[in-house]
Amino acid sequence: MKMAVHGIDLGTTYSCIASIDQVGRAEVHRNQEGSDTTPSVVFFETWDNVIVGQTAKDSAAVYPDDVVSLVKRDMGHGTTRTLHGRDYTPEEISAFILRKLVEDVKVTEGAEVCDVVVTVPAYFGAAERDATRKAGRIAGLNVIDIVSEPIAAAITYGVLNPSQDCRILVYDLGGGTFDTTVITLRGGDIEVVCTDGDHELGGTDWDSELVEFLAERFRQEHPEVSDPLDNKQTEQDLRRLAEDLKKTLSSRMKHAVRVMHEGRVTSVEMSRAEFESVTRHLLDRTIAITRRTLETARSRGVTEFDHLVLVGGSSKMPAVAAALEQEFAIVPQLRDPDLAVAKGAALYAFEETYRRLLSSGKREQAEEMALGAGLSATQQMEIEKRTIKTVASRAFGIVTTDKRTRREYVTHLVHANDPLPADVTQTFYTLDDDQRRVAVEVMEQAGSAESDRLDDNNEIGKGDLSIPPNKRAGFPLEVTFTLDPSGLLHVTARENETGERLDLDIQIGGMSEEEVLMSRTSLSAVQVS
Known part of the structure; x- marks a missing residue:
């Protein structure tokens, strides 16, 4: 074969x-x-x-x-x-x-x-x-x-x-x-x-706008019954109707569907112009990004x-x-x-x-x-x-702390639209005397623009790096971000003064390698059709 x-x-x-x-x-x-x-x-x-x-x-x-x-x-x-x-x-x-x-x-x-x-x-x-x-x-x-x-x-x-x-x-x-x-x-x-x-x-957001449009027309005609969106089965029916309506209006100028809930029926006709008006704000969002x-x-x-x-x-x-x-x-x-x-x-x-x-x-x-x-x-x-x-699709960095104010902020090592592969090393320093560990928190840009505010970034990985004893504040640490052409990130933190190289591999994502192997084994018994 x-x-x-x-x-x-x-x-x-x-x-x-x-x-x-x-x-x-x-x-x-x-x-x-x-x-x-x-x-x-x-x-x-x-x-x-x-x-x-x-x-x-x-x-x-x-x-x-x-x-x-x-x-x-x-x-x-x-x-x-x-x-x-x-x-x-x-x-x-x-x-x-x-x-x-x-x-x-x-x-x-x-x-x-x-x-x-x-x-x-x-x-x-x-x-x-x-x-x-x-x-x-x-x-x-x-x-x-x-x-x-x-x-x-x-x-x-x-x-x-x-x-x-x-x-x-x-x-x-x-x-x-x-x-x-x-x-x-x-x-x-x-x-x-x-x-x-x-x-x-994406297209499902256009569907959601149509779902609300159809539900509102039903509510107006049948105020005596419950909200169709409070019923999971009716909501799924509305989603199916919305997707079909969206696709049909790509080739026709108008189309009618029937909304059914608790024995009541509402016939809703929608024109392409109405559809485009209801969803225009979504299209405008794509235009703004473009x-x-x-x-x-x-x-x-x-x-x-x-x-x-x-x-x-x-x-x-x-x-x-x-x-x-x-x-x-x-x-x-x-x-x-x-x-x-x-x-x-x-x-x-x-x-x-x-x-x-x-x-x-x-x-x-x-x-x-x-x-x-x-x-x-x-x-x-x-x-x-x-x-x-x-x-790079987004900016990536780590959480750092201002020594004087102790304010935490994000220092980005890789920036959005930097050419890949990227391999960036930056030196950071401990804040206190005899500091025995440093928390390495890997952050990724969350919004449309790069920002050093923690709230504008998502934590995607973290780990601890041990520091040798009896080190004064300002002990140097090197952090390296390696982002490959696929957009997969590898982070290493190390200290080199003692001659012993300490590497810290940050686990990116929700599942560890062990969990992946366990899932592969346990789910292999599940029949998929």
Whole structure:
């Protein structure tokens, strides 16, 4: 049985998986239900039987307490969901989605999935990226790399236009996250200039506005019954109606739905203009972030753009293209928005595996892999020399204390949009005589702008570093932040005076390595379908 590398778009609302076919093209694998994409919804029917996808989504109306959706928004936050008496982390729930994608490839095509690249929003921080990697490991996969969704989309675009040097603005509006990224393509090389976004803004927020709109119309017509949003089953029905209404209004000018609750029925007709008016504030938020991204790009020498590429299923709403063209005077291009990210991840996975084989001296194996994909010698040379450069999505630092005022603040070592990989070392000093320990608290920028206030940053890891005895205040400590091209962070704190090197590896994210291994073992007994 032939092994292949795969790219996975692990989306907030829909996910899909792709690989390279025998003629070098990225191909999305359909699930057992015959669809290119699988809803990222998990139904815990029993403790040992989990259902993922459309059936799980349909079950939400009947079993709302046993269905989990939008888990991507919880990645890296350390939250848990209790189902059938067991607490599940976001990594574990995401692992079930990954297992469904992998199992479908095995059943429908007889192909084993082992080595994968998983995509994340460009604005995901270190904790979210680390959690995504761990989800893959819990699912039994070898995660080669984590790659940002706009980069994956740009790879797909670059393959379609291999000889074209250009500057691209990627507008990625998915089901639960939004990113906007400026990318340059030069001689096949891909370079991220800057990125910005909001990982709690996406198509599901448009749905929520429609849910409230439909519920309010029902309340006005039937004030004598309870609020439909107080009933979990009715709320799930409204969410299904809202999503269908949103999608229908992308192709029709008006549409009607029926809201049912406690034996009452309200027929609600909505026009596209009404829909766009109700949700305009959400679209305006994406425009503001895009405008901010362009300002950063201009400060880095990119003042004009050749293409504005729309990615993500929610970017298909007509109002999106219209608003972007009016605001930025660029005609947006909607190219395979649902599948472009998974295809780009597959291309990246293939190329990265090929380059790693070459770098490890396995040229024969690399060439066999390339020939299996129908690549010519010229194409192989292009892959070998291609580079991908990206930037930090946010600022990262540690908590420090002012010696005089004892005010705590954040000192950032890595800043948003710094080129990656980044390797920064800074010296800090103890505050007191005979201080025996230092708490190293790793912080990540939380808001849209860098700030040294603790409230404007999130703690993503911490640990203690021991100090030798009898040291005066001002004893030096070195802290090193290493942020790799995938956006994964490694932090080391050390003191060197005694000749003994003390390293402190900060655990980023919610799950430890031991917990990941335990979850992989315990959840392997759970049936996923």
